[in-house]
Amino acid sequence: MPRFKNILVTGGAGYIGSHCVVTLLEAGHEVIAIDNFTNSVEDEDGSPALQRAEKITGKKITFYKADLLDKPQINAIFDKHPVDCVIHFAALKAVGESMQQPLLYYQNNLLGMLNLLEIMRSHNCYQMVFSSSCTVYGEPEHLPITETHPTGSITNVYGRTKYFIEEMLKDLSAADDKWNIISLRYFNPVGAHPSGLIGEDPTKEFTNLMPFLAQVALGKKPVLTVFGTDYNTPDGTGIRDYIHVMDLASGHVAALNLLSQTHIRLKVYNLGTGKGVSVKELVNVFERVTKAKVPLKYVDRRLGDISAMWADTSLAKEELGWSTQLTIEEMCTDFWRWQTMNPDGYPKKTKKTEIVVNGKS
Numbered sequence: 115m116p117r118f119k120n121i122l123v124t125g126g127a128g129y130i131g132s133h134c135v136v137t138l139l140e141a142g143h144e145v146i147a148i149d150n151f152t153n154s155v156e157d158e159d160g161s162p163a164l165q166r167a168e169k170i171t172g173k174k175i176t177f178y179k180a181d182l183l184d185k186p187q188i189n190a191i192f193d194k195h196p197v198d199c200v201i202h203f204a205a206l207k208a209v210g211e212s213m214q215q216p217l218l219y220y221q222n223n224l225l226g227m228l229n230l231l232e233i234m235r236s237h238n239c240y241q242m243v244f245s246s247s248c249t250v251y252g253e254p255e256h257l258p259i260t261e262t263h264p265t266g267s268i269t270n271v272y273g274r275t276k277y278f279i280e281e282m283l284k285d286l287s288a289a290d291d292k293w294n295i296i297s298l299r300y301f302n303p304v305g306a307h308p309s310g311l312i313g314e315d316p317t318k319e320f321t322n323l324m325p326f327l328a329q330v331a332l333g334k335k336p337v338l339t340v341f342g343t344d345y346n347t348p349d350g351t352g353i354r355d356y357i358h359v360m361d362l363a364s365g366h367v368a369a370l371n372l373l374s375q376t377h378i379r380l381k382v383y384n385l386g387t388g389k390g391v392s393v394k395e396l397v398n399v400f401e402r403v404t405k406a407k408v409p410l411k412y413v414d415r416r417l418g419d420i421s422a423m424w425a426d427t428s429l430a431k432e433e434l435g436w437s438t439q440l441t442i443e444e445m446c447t448d449f450w451r452w453q454t455m456n457p458d459g460y461p462k463k464t465k466k467t468e469i470v471v472n473g474k475s
């Protein structure tokens with residue numbers, strides 16, 4: 115039985131949250147998940163992703179439709195459940211949208227976090243794993259990127275919300291040594307659960323490479339647009355560190371284990387594979403393992419895009435005892451299985467037909 119029993123997962127109905135919930139349940143944790151469905155699918159019974167997570171694991175999840183901006187609602191959940199640790203995924207994450215609607219992003223991501231931390235403190239819960247991002251590093255000064263690389267020189271609002279939160283966590287842990295927090299800087303999560311039952315199905319517009327690739331392979335979108343072919347990389351396209359979402363999920367269990375054994379106050383870890391893969395290489399692997407054809411359209415670079423980024427993962431290996439197990443082929447195969455088993459994603463909420471009896475509904 116793990117030392118931390120009850121884990122509150124914010125954003126649990128989302129892509130990474132739902133995969134992490136599966137791994138948490140399999141590791142013996144009890145999960146209380148919350149989500150407001152701003153970027154995940156809702157049906158009559160709540161979250162189809164979490165219902166399928168229950169099916170995969172044969173275990174129950176306590177779920178609340180709740181918004182982190184609604185403090186009384188979140189407070190009531192903490193009143194009801196003794197929470198040992200929070201994994202905080204809930205955030206808005208679209209870079210383009212964040213540039214058009216900065217206040218929405220600052221309100222949701224920063225105020226959501228502030229509310230959560232205040233409620234945790236008032237319930238004597240000081241343990242947290244936070245979803246950060248490699249975006250906090252900005253343009254790399256060296257590769258691979260270590261956790262000591264400077265942060266803050268970021269070109270988009272979304273990335274700045276992650277950076278500001280990390281700064282806030284530094285101040286908090288310096289002021290009060292009760293806090294015990296791990297900030298995980300994810301590189302590029304892709305793939306899906308190998309069952310094909312859960313995967314990535316955002317409700318907002320998305321530009322992430324893998325879902326787009328799959329939509330093109332399915333014939334739902336005509337071409338995959340590749341931004342930039344003149345980067346200083348071997349084939350001229352951008353290089354990223356893609357990590358299988360199930361490896362990412364096991365990184366969270368490793369983080370919980372460390373928090374439950376050691377009072378570290380605040381630590382930051384990169385979660386990536388440590389290997390860079392170019393857009394062209396990813397497309398080639400995807401075509402090979404799926405036997406699907408992906409037409410490409412090459413256009414100019416996007417403003418603010420970074421040419422190459424991959425992680426130094428030695429700290430996570432040393433201190434969390436964690437490293438990735440899954441290959442780029444498995445990322446593509448598993449994502450394709452999810453996409454072909456669920457070409458339209460999760461079943462969407464249908465409006466219940468109103469039944470009229472004797473003139474009364």
Ligand SMILES: NC(=O)c1ccc[n+]([C@@H]2O[C@H](COP(=O)([O-])OP(=O)(O)OC[C@H]3O[C@@H](n4cnc5c(N)ncnc54)[C@H](O)[C@@H]3O)[C@@H](O)[C@H]2O)c1
Pocket residue numbers: 124125126127128129130131148149150151152153154180181182183202203204205206207222226245246247248300301302303316
């Ligand atoms: N997917 C990536 O490429 C990536 C990379 C680095 C970091 N991250 C971070 O990881 C976390 C999870 O990402 P994801 O890809 O699963 O995104 P996602 O959008 O699939 O999941 C986030 C979930 O949070 C919910 N949510 C947002 N605001 C909320 C609020 N105020 N109250 C309650 N629920 C709310 C959304 O409805 C969604 O279900 C995010 O914090 C994201 O910034 C993601």
